[in-house]
Amino acid sequence: MARNTREEEKRLQELAETIYLSDDTLTQKDVADKVGITEKTLGKWVVKFGWAEKRKSLLVTKKNQLAIMYNQLEQLNEEIKTRKIVYDVPLWLQKPMKLKNADGSETLKNHEYKEEDYPVKIGNTPTSKEADIISKITASIKRLETETNTGEIIETGIAFLSFIKPHNLEFAKQFSGYFDSFIQTKLK
Secondary structure (H helix, E strand, O other), rough: OOOOOHHHHHHHHHHHHHHHOOOOOOOOOHHHHHHOOOOHHHHHHHHHHHHHHHHHHHHHHHHHHHHHHHHHHHHHHHHHHOOOOOOOOHHHHHOOOOEEOOOOEEEEEEOOOOHHHOOOOOOOOOOOHHHHHHHHHHHHHHHHHHHHHHHHHHHHHHHHHHHHHOOOOHHHHHHHHHHHHHHHHHHH
């Protein structure tokens, strides 16, 4: 096998990294075969560039982030929905007043009022700060759910190939060649 130029080696490294990071079910041999390099070369790159650690974090990060954001949104909405309603009752009404009895002694008596007669200070609707947080979490969720990166494209292509292989091996081989070319154009 002829030695690759630096430019070709860099292109092969990028392709190998993308394929390696996109699917944790692929072995190093599978990835090396797809890229057209030796398993030993791929192993060196995995260690040298820290792809194993990167693979772990990339494959679960998006799913975990979505789960975390959905949990945060649910928790915030539940807190808003179940919190005690606080009315804006003036402080002077909340403090007891001193009354003098006929014998000159003093007693404390609370003012009589209905909380509901006063405006809601804190209710079951989000404050402007909470609404802003909800809006930001929702936007982040939407961005994560609609964003497609090269790794996800590769993952989808590999899943499609796995589906086609048992039905039509020749088509799967043909598709694989076109798909590899497609991915290489994405990496340039």
